[in-house]
Amino acid sequence: MALNKNILLFNNTIYGKLALVLGIICIAIYMSSDNPANGGTWQGYTLGILGTVIIVWLTLLGIRKRSYRSSLGTVQGWTSAHVYLGLVLLLIGTLHCGYQFGWNIHTLAYVLMVIVIISGMYGLWLYLMLPNSMERNRKNLSRENMLRQFDHFNQEAVIIAADLPADIQNAVGSAIKYTTLGGSAYAQIRAKDSSRVSLDASQPLKLVDNRDQQALLSYVAHELPKPKHSTEQHEKLQALLDILSQRKTLLNSLRLDMNRQTLLHIWLVIHIPFSIALLGVLTAHIISVFFYW
């Protein structure tokens, strides 16, 4: 069983069942109040304490997963419980506030909690959906391997083009220089191919669209049958086209891999800072309700 499946099915979904029972108990506690059930009733205090304990425990996953020497449960177990308790927390938090919302720090804490939980759900979904397609795309290569391979293709293409007319040399060189790949996290997610190429060496630099390396490949392919090239040059052109095609395929794989892997990381940029912010606002929430009891 794949690791990513383990998170949900860990130990026969024991934490899923526990969370379900916990949710039912919390609904029963909420239903036991005839009055506007908010945090100020004994039901509210009970659900509030429970919710706080769960929130603090959920944030501890960040510490537990770094504590390689800890024997306090496995990280898979913790993550599985993290997912299910995080889901049931949405219910507990909502019942705790009794659907009472306003422009105040209490609702702010609730909103932060919802952001954290929803980003967590998104992260979970990514973990369940992406790794398999990423495996297939990478074909057993590491990202670094793929990038080194890409660099190698670039150099090969330049060296081969060196023995070809200046126009082709110029096309290959500029296509390599103006190929876009990766960059910031945002650019990796966006994965926009804004590659360009110069196809005329005699003119001042004039770049045209080279999305998916289409312009370059089609330029070289059109050069191939031209009779002005010598036999040797034909062979070089053929080799160049071969390299450029492989380079294009690799480029697509890289773009997909960067997009997927960045997605796998980027949700944490929401999930973690907002959960830390939640701890702060939650502290303010607890202090304030007792400050003005």
Added chain:
Amino acid sequence: MKLVLEVSTGEETTVREWDGKVLRLGRSPESDVQLFGPGVAEHHVRLLEDGDGLRLECPMNTSVRLNDEPVRKAKLEIGNSFYIDSHKIMIRPSDEQGAVANVRVLQYDDVTKIPTAATSENIAVRSAKSSKRKWSYGLLALGLLLSLAFPLMSTFDAETKLVFEEYGLPTDTIWSSGDLASAHNIPGIANECKVCHQSPFVSVRDSDCLTCHQELPAHGNNDIHKQVGESQRQCLSCHKEHNEPSTLVHTDNAFCTDCHADTLNWDDNKKTLPPVLGFSAAEHPEFKLQYLTPHSTADTIDWQNIAHSTTAKTPEMSNLKFPHDLHLGGDKVQRSDGQAMECSDCHSLDKNGEHFEPITMDTTCRSCHALEFDIQAKGRELHHGEPELVLQQLTEYFALQYTDPALRAEREQDGRRMPSIASLSAMDRDTCKEDAIDCARQAALLEAETQFERTGCAVCHVIIKDESKPLHQRWHVEPIQLQDNWYNTRFDHTVHMVGDQKTETGMCLTCHQADNSAQSSDVLIPDLGKCVTCHTDARVAATKKQVSSSCIDCHSFHIPGKPKMLDAYLGRIHD
């Protein structure tokens, strides 16, 4: 010498024509083709024209590699190529008119300078880790600052809060968990948390509420909860603020049944309250109806409002004779328009919809039950409510009748013409041959007997005759004691005028069985059993498809007439 120069950096290639005597290649900026790299000298090599071809010369202690041999001077032919460090220089035939050769310079070294795609950013999203940490600390600080630090600072003194408000900084008002009830949502309270929350980390105290609510009546004559040994309840027990939607009063039965689930005894006034758990036949004690009940004392009758069990069916002693069944239905009694009477012909709701306007002779009975006493004097009525004046009124009336000869003759004539008028006494008085005053006195006494004992007053009133008393006090009319408030609870008739009955009277009869009541002593007020056919506890209302009812739907905590809350709070009132 004319040459075509192709210079390729690996990234871009420039093609230009060059015309001159010596083509200089090297690191120097003055070179015609500037090359870079550790093995390139400032003035590395010069190309000069040599017959059909070219010649290379290394001016200083430099060399180039030609056919893998280091050379310093050599003749170059079309097709030759040599290297300077890693740069390749090729001499090729030229297509250009008049050009000696095409010199191609490949800056091979720069192939490795193609920007690598294997940057750390591209290899892994390492930046995410530091940005997570950065954002975490940032948001934590922002959250604590806005939601805790600023509001906390604004509580220190009023001036700070004003400054904060002026600059749009968060104050303690963002700690408010919900809107205040409209009565409290007023300037001076709405934004001033400390008006009610006077001490930090101490819940709002009763004294804070009683600063304003001094006049509110209490629940009992003292701090009732202290008396029954329960811990003292607070205003907060029932009144919760900052709810959304704003509701100030808790309707949870638990706030009442906490105390009332057990039998409550007051030793000092011998009062007992049966246990209450909710609103159903099993959970709520039977209703107690209070109505005026006579207590005979040595010289008078004392009427007291006594609570009676609804099951005991204690008759009501109102001293009014009134058969409801006779007046309803339309068989024997009709309205002036010939229709059957409706309940509302006599009973009109007062403006609060709970009680009815008082029943009086003038407003309710007189339109049918006029107090006429002489068929020959239509519209002339006896005084109502003054039985001791009846005889006097009758004597005065008949004195005139017998004294005036015209009236007397007319009366004699009518008497003969209509022998069967109202009563025997009427016949007698019409034919009276005695003195006018004697006849008048005789007729008045006869009429008084008729009215008090047979027809007029006696139809509705309980009348006691005492022969021993003087004539004007002979008949005593027992005072009517009608009950206007049967329960000390709230009840709104208007919202109960519902159901499948088509007429208003039909709706009344659903609860008040007046159409079966022949005696005015019948108590027609419904009991608990009637209420629980429609009403029940909130808990089970939905499943039983009944109307949800809580304690305070009928009962008030603050009972009008009880001492003020402030006094109860301060414990100043003692029974």
